[in-house]
Amino acid sequence: MEELVKRKIKEIHRGNKNAFGDIVEFYKDKVFQICFRMVGNRSEAEDIAQETFIRAYINIGNYNMDKKFSTWLYRIATNLCIDRLRKKKADYSLDAEVTGTEGLTMYSQIPSADPLPEDAVAYMEFQDFLQRELLALPEKYRTAIILKYMEELSLNEISEILDLPVGTVKTHIHRGREA
Numbered sequence: 001m002e003e004l005v006k007r008k009i010k011e012i013h014r015g016n017k018n019a020f021g022d023i024v025e026f027y028k029d030k031v032f033q034i035c036f037r038m039v040g041n042r043s044e045a046e047d048i049a050q051e052t053f054i055r056a057y058i059n060i061g062n063y064n065m066d067k068k069f070s071t072w073l074y075r076i077a078t079n080l081c082i083d084r085l086r087k088k089k090a091d092y093s094l095d096a097e098v099t100g101t102e103g104l105t106m107y108s109q110i111p112s113a114d115p116l117p118e119d120a121v122a123y124m125e126f127q128d129f130l131q132r133e134l135l136a137l138p139e140k141y142r143t144a145i146i147l148k149y150m151e152e153l154s155l156n157e158i159s160e161i162l163d164l165p166v167g168t169v170k171t172h173i174h175r176g177r178e179a
Contacts, residue, residue, distance in 0.1 A: 001026065005069045012060055020060070024053050027070065030151065031077050037146045038081035040135050048084060052077040068157070075161040078143055085139060141176030148173050 005026065011019035031052050036045035055076050056063075063072055134142055147158045159166045 002068055002070070006065060009060060009063065009065065009069070020053075020057050023056075023069075027073055028053075030070075031073065034074060034077050034146065034151060035081055037134065037150050038078065038143065039084060040131055044084065048077065048080045051080055055080070067160070071153075071157050071160045074147070074151070074153070074157075075163075078147070078161055082139065082143070137176055137179055141172050141179060144169055144172035145176040 005023055008019040008023050028049065032045055032049045035048040035052070036042060039045055039048065052073065056073055059076075063069065134146065137145065143162065144158060147153045147161060148155075153161070155166050155169050158164075158169045162169065164172075
């Protein structure tokens with residue numbers, strides 16, 4: 001996949017602006033998931049994911065072709081999420097009732113692949129628990145936990161994304177699990 005992406009980047013450098021659309025298609029779901037897990041709000045995650053791709057397109061000339069593109073892109077996404085979280089303290093709750101509905105929370109808006117009703121309930125309860133626990137973690141631990149366990153990135157990739165030594169990443173993951 002990385003080789004295909006690097007070919008697309010070379011096409012962009014040669015003037016084919018449409019090649020970036022293919023890159024967006026490759027990574028849009030992963031970037032959205034990272035953003036959603038970090039900010040806990042679908043609308044904000046969509047905005048941040050879109051901003052991630054805009055920033056990546058604008059700064060594609062700064063991308064080092066010797067490094068993994070996905071790491072560079074995920075770093076942009078996590079930095080934008082961290083910036084958004086710092087600028088705006090949470091004034092919403094995923095447990096809050098959705099306006100105009102009776103008893104529906106934001107968790108009920110999480111799409112599913114049409115599982116059995118009992119599976120859907122178990123899944124929603126687990127997602128509710130997981131999201132609550134993630135949002136309760138300090139930002140630095142939450143980011144490391146999400147990248148390690150949700151996005152299944154290696155310690156080296158997380159280290160590059162967060163611009164931290166691998167030992168510090170290990171500490172953040174350990175402390176995040178403890179918390």
